[in-house]
Amino acid sequence: MERITMAHGSGGEETSRLIEAVFAKYLGNSYLSQMEDSTVVPGSSELAVTTDSFVVTPYIYPGGDIGRLCVCGTVNDLLMSGAVPQYLTCGFILEEGLPLEKLEQIVRSMADTAEEAGVLVAAGDTKVIENRGDAEGGLMINTAGVGFMRAGVQRLLPSGIQAGDQVLVSGRLGDHHAAILGCRLQMAHSIRSDNAPLSEMAEALFDRGLHVHEMRDVTRGGLAGVLNELAGASGKVIGLEEQDIPVSPEVTSFAGILGLDPLYMGNEGKMVLFVPKKEAQEALEIIRACRYGEEAALIGSVREPEAGESPILLLHTGIGGTRILGPLYGEGLPRIC
Amino acid sequence: MERITMAHGSGGEETSRLIEAVFAKYLGNSYLSQMEDSTVVPGSSELAVTTDSFVVTPYIYPGGDIGRLCVCGTVNDLLMSGAVPQYLTCGFILEEGLPLEKLEQIVRSMADTAEEAGVLVAAGDTKVIENRGDAEGGLMINTAGVGFMRAGVQRLLPSGIQAGDQVLVSGRLGDHHAAILGCRLQMAHSIRSDNAPLSEMAEALFDRGLHVHEMRDVTRGGLAGVLNELAGASGKVIGLEEQDIPVSPEVTSFAGILGLDPLYMGNEGKMVLFVPKKEAQEALEIIRACRYGEEAALIGSVREPEAGESPILLLHTGIGGTRILGPLYGEGLPRIC
Numbered sequence: 014m015e016r017i018t019m020a021h022g023s024g025g026e027e028t029s030r031l032i033e034a035v036f037a038k039y040l041g042n043s044y045l046s047q048m049e050d051s052t053v054v055p056g057s058s059e060l061a062v063t064t065d066s067f068v069v070t071p072y073i074y075p076g077g078d079i080g081r082l083c084v085c086g087t088v089n090d091l092l093m094s095g096a097v098p099q100y101l102t103c104g105f106i107l108e109e110g111l112p113l114e115k116l117e118q119i120v121r122s123m124a125d126t127a128e129e130a131g132v133l134v135a136a137g138d139t140k141v142i143e144n145r146g147d148a149e150g151g152l153m154i155n156t157a158g159v160g161f162m163r164a165g166v167q168r169l170l171p172s173g174i175q176a177g178d179q180v181l182v183s184g185r186l187g188d189h190h191a192a193i194l195g196c197r198l199q200m201a202h203s204i205r206s207d208n209a210p211l212s213e214m215a216e217a218l219f220d221r222g223l224h225v226h227e228m229r230d231v232t233r234g235g236l237a238g239v240l241n242e243l244a245g246a247s248g249k250v251i252g253l254e255e256q257d258i259p260v261s262p263e264v265t266s267f268a269g270i271l272g273l274d275p276l277y278m279g280n281e282g283k284m285v286l287f288v289p290k291k292e293a294q295e296a297l298e299i300i301r302a303c304r305y306g307e308e309a310a311l312i313g314s315v316r317e318p319e320a321g322e323s324p325i326l327l328l329h330t331g332i333g334g335t336r337i338l339g340p341l342y343g344e345g346l347p348r349i350c
Numbered sequence: 351m352e353r354i355t356m357a358h359g360s361g362g363e364e365t366s367r368l369i370e371a372v373f374a375k376y377l378g379n380s381y382l383s384q385m386e387d388s389t390v391v392p393g394s395s396e397l398a399v400t401t402d403s404f405v406v407t408p409y410i411y412p413g414g415d416i417g418r419l420c421v422c423g424t425v426n427d428l429l430m431s432g433a434v435p436q437y438l439t440c441g442f443i444l445e446e447g448l449p450l451e452k453l454e455q456i457v458r459s460m461a462d463t464a465e466e467a468g469v470l471v472a473a474g475d476t477k478v479i480e481n482r483g484d485a486e487g488g489l490m491i492n493t494a495g496v497g498f499m500r501a502g503v504q505r506l507l508p509s510g511i512q513a514g515d516q517v518l519v520s521g522r523l524g525d526h527h528a529a530i531l532g533c534r535l536q537m538a539h540s541i542r543s544d545n546a547p548l549s550e551m552a553e554a555l556f557d558r559g560l561h562v563h564e565m566r567d568v569t570r571g572g573l574a575g576v577l578n579e580l581a582g583a584s585g586k587v588i589g590l591e592e593q594d595i596p597v598s599p600e601v602t603s604f605a606g607i608l609g610l611d612p613l614y615m616g617n618e619g620k621m622v623l624f625v626p627k628k629e630a631q632e633a634l635e636i637i638r639a640c641r642y643g644e645e646a647a648l649i650g651s652v653r654e655p656e657a658g659e660s661p662i663l664l665l666h667t668g669i670g671g672t673r674i675l676g677p678l679y680g681e682g683l684p685r686i687c
Contacts, residue, residue, distance in 0.1 A: 022685060024570030024616075025678030048583075050427040050566070051400035052494070053505040056393050063388035064439035064494055066477045089388040102401035104492040106443075136494075139402045140685065145482040155441040157473075157494030160388070168390040229387070233361030246385075279361075281481060307378030348359060348477065 014144045017111040017150060033137065035117050039124040040134045052135045052272040054100055057161035061096035061168070063087060064157040065110025069350055071121065072151060075192045076205030077281075079154055080123035080278070085157040085208045085281055086350060088130045089230040092215040093284065095169045096160030100135040101127065107141050108150030109150060116152065130210035132158070163219060171246035173226040179293035180251060180313040181216060183306045186236055187264040187278035192350045195267065204263050207305070209282030214303040218286075223296055228286035237326060237338040239285060244324045252327045252340075253313035276328075277341055279349045287315065354448040354487060359478025368476065372454050376461040377440070377471045385620045389472045391437055394498035398433035398505070400424060401494040409456065409488060412529045414618075416491055417460035420557040422618055423493040423687060424544045425467045429552040429620065433497030434505045435506055437472040438464065444478050453489065467547035468479075468563030469495070500556060501661030508583035510563040516630035517588060517650040518621045520551060520643050523573055524601040526616035530686045531602065541600050544642070546619030551640040556624075560633055565623035570687060572614040574663060574675040576622060581661045589664045590650035590675075613665075614678055624652065 020027040037046060044052045065086045072079040084101065091098040103123070107116065127134055144150045152288050162168065188207040195202050211230065218225055227247075238257070244251045260268075260275045268275045282305055288296045293311055300306035318324055326338040357364040374383060381389045402423045409416040421438065428435040440460070444453065456651075464471055481487045499505065525544040532539050548567065555562055564584075566576050574594070581588045597612045605612045619642055625633045630648055637643035655661055663675040 019685075020679075023678060024575060027679075047507070049431065049507070051398045051433065051497070052433045053396060053398050053431055053433070053499060056395050056397040056498070058393050058395075060389060060393040060397075060496070061388045061390050062437055062439055062472050062496060064441045064473050065475045066441040066443050066492060068443060068477045091687050094386065094388045094390055096388070096390070100399055102399055102494045104401045104403035104441075104494070106403050106405060106490060106492075135399050136401050138402045138492075140405045140687075142405050142490075142685070153443060153479075153490075153492075155401070155403060155443075155475075155492035157439045157441070157492075158388070159397070159399060159496060161393070162390060170384070170386070184578060262409070341360060342357075342364070348356075348479070350477075 015113040017107045017109050017141060019109050019141050022139060026213040028139060035120050036137055039120045042133055044135050054135055059162035061091050061094045061162060063090040064155065065090065066153060066155040067350055068153045068348055069193060070151060071196050074196050074206055076082060077208040078119050080119035081126045082281055082350060083154045084123055084130060085210050087156040087214040088132055088210045088212060089161035091158050092211050093228050093230055095166045096162050098130060098132045098158055100159045101132050102136040102157045103134055104138045104155040107139065108144050108152060109141055109153055110144040110150030112149060126210065130212050135234065163240060166219060169225065169227050171227055171243050174243060174247035174249055174287050174315055175226055176224055176249060176315055176317045177290050178287040178315040179290050179311055180285060180287060181296055182236065182310055182312050183258045183283050183300050184308040185261045185305050186283065187260060187275035187282060188269060189281040190278035190349050191264045191267045196273040202263060202267060204267060207280050207282040209305040211284050214300045214306050217299045217303055221299055223292050224289055224315050226287040228284050231280045231283040231285055233279050234341045235279055237276040238341045240326045241338065241340045244326045248320050248324045249315050250322065250325050250327060251313060251315055252329060254329050256331045257310055257312045259308050259310045276338060278311040281350060320347040352450040353446045354446050354450065356478050365476060370549040372457050372610050373474055376457045378660045380507055381395060381471055381472050386558065391472055396499035398428050398431045398497040398499060400427040402427065403490060404687055405490045405685055406490060406530060408533050411533050411543055415456050415459050417456035418463045419440040419545050419618055420491045420493040421460055421463040421467060422547050423495040425549060428495045428497035429548050430565050430567055432503045433499050435469045435495055435497040437468060437496045438469050439494045439649040440471055442490040442646055443490040444476065445481050445489060446478055447459050447481040447487030448489055449486060449545065463581045467549050468651060472664060475669050476639060494663045503556060506562065508564055508580050511584035511586055511624050511652055512563055512629050513654045515563055515624040515652040516648055517622060517624060518618065518633055519647055519649050520620050520637050521645040522596045522598045523620065524597060524605060524612035526618040527603045527686050528604045529568055539600060539604055539626065541604060544617050544619040546642040548621050551637050551643045554636045554640055555633060558636055560629050561626055563624040565621050567624055568620045570616050572616055573622060574613040575678045577663045578675065578677045581663045585661045586652045587655050587659065587662055587664060588650060588652055589666060591666050592601065593668045594647055594649045596645050596647045610662035613675060618687060631647045
């Protein structure tokens with residue numbers, strides 16, 4: 014079995030061969046095949062830019078791999094600002110010893126996901142670092158993304174959130190997190206990562222002319238992490254109805270065994286969005302009609318803080334109580350992206 | 351001394367505090383301070399995009415650090431395509447244990463270099479990975495860059511290289527490489543890295559209306575690595591005059607001791623360019639008038655291959671001989687970027 018060596022990172026002949034055999038083979042397009050240090054592509058008058066590094070272990074897990082993950086993560090960040098994702102750049106940091114066939118599997122998965130999400134890999138880079146003790150080498154990937162803003166669509170910001178808005182989530186929470194953690198703990202279960210591009214549902218919402226006030230993908234820190242940030246940034250009180258929040262029975266029991274709260278568990282293919290009350294039902298139907306949105310739900314609403322109250326995230330529990338969901342402290346959970 | 355912990359990568363409170371205390375403090379601007387997952391910025395009709403990961407050790411070395419290095423590397427890649435660099439994205443992968451004060455030194459250096467090069471950091475991301483045995487944790491940085499193409503300037507490509515073109519290099523070769531290698535071998539010497547943005551000289555050449563046919567920064571693989579690639583891609587024969595190639599006495603003796611060839615040693619603030627013969631002298635004067643270009647030199651010329659000859663890189667030696675400079679094979683040299 015062929016493996017990555019330091020020579021693959023030299024910038025010389027071996028690097029060229031690796032690029033040809035793996036990266037160009039799957040990701041090649043008319044821009045990338047120029048093999049230049051930078052790529053010239055058509056632009057637009059307003060751009061969205063983002064970056065994310067992916068360091069998840071294991072890098073291949075039930076329902077996905079780091080290649081699918083990095084494309085989804087970057088595409089979703091662009092979508093959430095209201096942009097149409099266009100180009101990705103990919104920086105690979107490979108550890109010596111990484112089996113070439115695993116790298117190939119990951120790059121192929123990246124190419125498939127990029128095609129699904131309608132983006133082009135416009136530039137790439139490869140570095141090799143010493144293996145520091147793993148039985149077989151791993152890899153990390155950075156993806157940066159460029160998107161074009163839609164004509165007539167304002168960029169989405171937390172300040173767009175209004176009292177009276179309804180809160181929707183596009184599906185069940187915690188699946189990615191549970192899939193990764195289950196792997197790491199070598200627990201047998203049937204949970205698969207939800208890693209997916211949210212392109213179809215984002216596009217459908219804008220195409221149908223809905224007035225989305227804000228949207229965010231639910232990743233590190235989980236739903237409670239994201240909504241805490243948004244409560245603070247918008248100066249509003251966000252109230253959630255516990256019994257309406259979708260979590261699969263498998264994730265509920267997995268989280269129960271480990272003493273975890275699914276509201277703080279990360280996803281990689283879910284979004285939360287804020288829409289005016291009168292558009293909430295239509296938004297829900299649009300999302301439910303999309304792939305990856307079948308389990309979408311209306312989970313809460315927004316109000317102004319009362320006198321002396323801070324902007325805050327509240328959970329109305331099934332038994333009639335109310336508790337504050339604070340931000341995530343400490344390590345939280347193993348790295349999942 | 352405060353150090354990076356896994357909690358700094360959780361995406362929760364500690365991540366926010368790290369961003370405030372270090373990243374926003376130095377890199378903050380009106381875009382970045384929105385703290386969104388993606389940033390919306392003004393665009394242009396034609397974009398250049400690039401990406402590079404930086405994994406150099408040591409990450410602070412004589413004459414620079416990984417923060418200066420990543421900005422220079424990315425800015426220079428954009429400049430070499432004929433673009434004006436505009437935005438950077440930065441993805442930090444921190445190892446737990448990294449002293450916060452060293453991270454701060456690196457981020458400050460990044461900010462200073464970005465200001466020198468006239469680019470804005472538009473988006474960022476931070477991940478923390480386990481320390482895998484270093485006494486103190488290290489870090490890796492990915493920077494992606496977006497530039498705007500100049501109106502009326504064609505993107506530069508190897509196919510632009512013409513028979514009769516003169517080859518110029520913007521300064522002495524091998525300094526970055528020798529500085530890094532000297533550190534790693536704990537050899538005492540006075541060589542400092544040449545890491546620098548090439549913005550001033552690239553801009554001056556275009557502003558003065560010179561017809562640059564191609565330019566490349568001289569990084570991994572050294573001058574011989576870059577020119578080999580360009581000979582192959584342009585289908586031309588590139589001939590260099592050994593005695594005209596600038597190398598400092600310190601690098602010459604350093605390379606001599608270790609049996610290295612400065613022509614294959616990397617730089618991080620040098621470029622090689624191809625100009626029509628009648629503009630070569632003016633180009634040389636323009637570059638020499640720029641900071642980082644004082645030691646620029648005319649080092650060779652381009653011709654068509656003769657019948658049966660392949661596109662190739664030739665070195666005409668000081669004693670009247672000619673030898674072929676092949677591409678870099680094997681590991682070459684320790685990782686320098």
